[in-house]
Amino acid sequence: MVDPSFATIPVRADRDVVDIALVVPLSGPAGMFGPSCEASAELAAEDINAAGGILDRPVRIHPVDAGAPLSDLADELGRLVAQDRIDAVVGWHLSNARRVITPQTAGRVPYVYTTFYEGGESTDGVYMVGETPEQQLFPALTWLREHLGLKRWCIVGNDYIWPRQTARVTKEYMWRSGFEFVGEAFVPLGGRDFRPMLDVIRRSEADGVLVLMVGADNAAFNRAFARAGLDQSVVRLSLMIGEDVLCASGRGATTGLYTACGYFESLPTEVNMGFGSHYQQRFGGAAPALNNIGESCYEGLLLLTALAQTARSLEVAAIDRARSNVAYQGPRGEVVMRGAHTRQPVYLASADELEFDVIVELTP
Template sequence: MSRSGRLVPGPVPGPVSSGPPVAFARERSELLEIGDETVAVALVVPLQGTAGIFGPSCELCAELAVEEVNRAGGVLGRELRLVPVDGGAAPQRVAAEVDALVSSGAVQGVTGWHISSVRQAVAPRIANRVPYVYTALYEGGERTDGVFLTSETPDIQLYPAMRTLAQERRLRRWFIVGNDYVWPRRSAQAARRYAARSGARICGEAYVPLGTHDFADVLRRVERAGADAVLMLLVGNDAVRFNRAFARAGLDQRCVRLSTLMDENMLLGSGGAATHGLFSTAGFFASLVTAENLDFHAQYARRFGVDAPPLGSLGESCYEGVLLLAALIEQARSLDVRAIGASAESVSFEGPRGLLRMRRRHVRQRIYLAEARGLVFDVVAQLPAGPPDA
């Protein structure tokens, strides 16, 4: 890129290798040579595995944000640049790669969408060393120094959605289906409290490994439990396969599904025949009709064309992650994590969701409920605030 921020044609760096840290020696050396002229950021998004379905849109949205920041003058007068890391690898391997990049000085920040088990491996290894903007919805409770979070937590997302559906659809018996790791398990703990507050109860729970293909036993358990609602805490392709199996079993005619992780790429993968009675709750949907979102769509289409991966909430979160990281650094006028943390409460930035501000290292946000209409999410409500003890 030129110093003015205009893109200059040239080779695009590929993803960081999943091999041992020594394999990155040449790449890190090259990054260090230009480090004085750029601010490099590790973009950790899934490029494989069950979450790989939305990795490409995450990459493109982050790239779009970097180009926007650079057109506006960059960060501290330096150009921003992404260093891709495959967040779909095993958590400790991802953490080792990010740690190696930080330790060598090859990156001065970290952002991206990746599951909570990856965040839990990465955060302690880079705490107080570089700013880390985590863009995935998560189970709440992250307090590691230097970590800033842009997305939803159960108190502001899951509780109002369960309460609204319980009231409007008279739902009383929830069955939880989730992947077997920290985010679904911790979210299910919250869901048990939320169901009770909504006059409902949890009538069963099932947890499956990431990468599960066969949901026959889980579906039998849902049917035997007499559930009238299913809370889906499944990631990526696992949610896609569950939706298809759910519809084939005819359960979509008797059970509502609610997902807190269902973006437009996953909806498309599920297919229109498998989305009847499917609801999603999130801080962003591609179908939101706002001036900021329409502008975001236009920028994305102009830059990447009509055949680009669909815009969705998870890709949009990576766009925001880059913007927030740039805003944090600019506000502090420093790359020092402590200085960034000290000024974080006064940070705000404009994105596809409008003007957003930080509070206690989390972005304050509006939450919506949407119902799937074939392959499109129809936003039916902006949800009220979460529980009093949020």
Template sequence: MSDSLPIAFVVPLQGPTGIYGPSCLACGELAAEQLNAVDGILGKHVELVVVDGGREPEVVAAEVGALVDSGRVKAVAGWHISAVRQAITRRIGGKVVYAYAAMHEGRDDTPGVFMLGERPINQLLPAAHWMREQLGVGRWAVVGNDYVFPRVTGATARLALADGPSTVVSETYVPLGTTNFSRVLTDLELCRTSNEVDGVIMLLMGQDAVHFNRQFARQGLSDRLARLSPAVEENTLLGGGAGAHENLYAAAAYFDGLDTAESSELARAYYARYGRWAPALNAVGESCYEAILFLARLGKTTGSMAVADVGAMASGTFYDGPRGLVRLDGNLLDQDVYLASANGLAFEIQEQIARAT
């Protein structure tokens, strides 16, 4: 290959979302190795320049901006919270292609930004409908971190469910990094006792979700209130311990053990590369793998990595990956989404709740 294509790979290595970091790094590295074993991206060797996305958003954005301005990187990819994404787009929007891997609250029309994760319309909302139909859970208390993704997603759920048989009864948002949920749990206990709620929509990230689930179980709420989350994954289950997840459900486009040909292919390659004690293979890590391969697909389709040229990747384009068949819808992805129940430290798929159309 003639030279390299350096990519700013923004993933959390500290803070509440640092729990996802090892999975992100392993999956990103695997994607780069697989591409480099063939012809990289645009004939160039893929180089991941790791940026710690677990710091304050403006700090992360400043580092990414300096890398872009100096020409050190030619694209940006990775999993990080929406507050970090917004800071990055304010700093470098329109300068380079940005493959944002995480589930998100909705469209971001910044030139060059592609939003590859799940969003409420194909993740949280169909999951809530399933839980109403199958479990009779329909009166929800939202508990989330206090930043853009949880707040917008909570508001979306409140508005979308208002005219149906389900409803959002309350919304509570706590700072990212909260470790003590005693007041929140007391309020939930009172609401359950008065028969006001029968489920909790958890919009808590990483270690915050671990603390919440442990305390939720210790307070004896697990058998009385169902929990539903678009963010809980295998690392969260490991952190919480086997006894913290009774009546807990998660919605995502990928789970370790998802029984499809595409997901099985990734799992075989992942565990062959990293072995039995690999970081958890989960939706967060897989989304990073997806983002790096998306950049390769973008380059192959458009023959370029320039923001001005990526419009050649037409809306409506279908392609397949570990999540199965996905479809580009503007700068968003439509994808299959599944609902799973936690069983100790693993997930059991219950049903496919959304399809790429």
């Protein structure tokens, strides 16, 4: 069930429902992902409740806008945790939002972060669904070199934690793995002047561009990249992208574009095709596009359920003792906990106008 308000939630000791703050972007550059995140989480809550809930209690999710000013987001989560209004936090959001949430949740309530990210998170009680560069990005670069001969890479992105830290670890990987790093450029979140960035790409004579941009910014960059004619000679590897970003980019702006992640709507597996049908039956033809970003929120609630059911508790200490035994089956296949992170299949896909064609399962 979904409840947009926290005002009537009793404190934990007085309620028989598992209340979860669903922290997803409802505004800002990543706001285009919000509808698919909410729909996927709502479907997960319904499926979990149909199977008996978490610890025999029904699940209730409460959306929180991760696109709000960071200070407001921190205050909201801090208040909810301090007042015992929530049992857990789950959500897809940017790393700068995660950085202000973790001090509020650390050791107090479980926090399942569903986004692929730059790596290195070790806060007590934070559990990661998303892929790290070692699982997702580095194998994709290796495959593109082996099969397309791409060695010279430029990196472009938004100017915040995830792109900057991902660029740092990627450059280190390139230097020790025989790639050529030939340039980088960043623009602020919401920025639309890509001319300096495009100039860097042209001058670098790169074979490929690693694109670390968010939502609407990513779509705008794709259009500018195509208008500049770079799509005819330079391959893009773009990480924070789903079918909704392809649609916003437009048919003429996705030539030579690749991505890598743990989920695609087009995955030809029985479990995924069943999930896609289930999603369409629940929300109909006007449903938000099902993509890896929204689907991660479904996975996040499955992981929280598996952690709590295995530990027989929602307390962080109990979950930490039990997490090495946690695994579950979801739309991505088998997901297994390794420390605070997960091991899961990761796939490489190429854009075919407004859809992705899965090419291969990557090997870390």
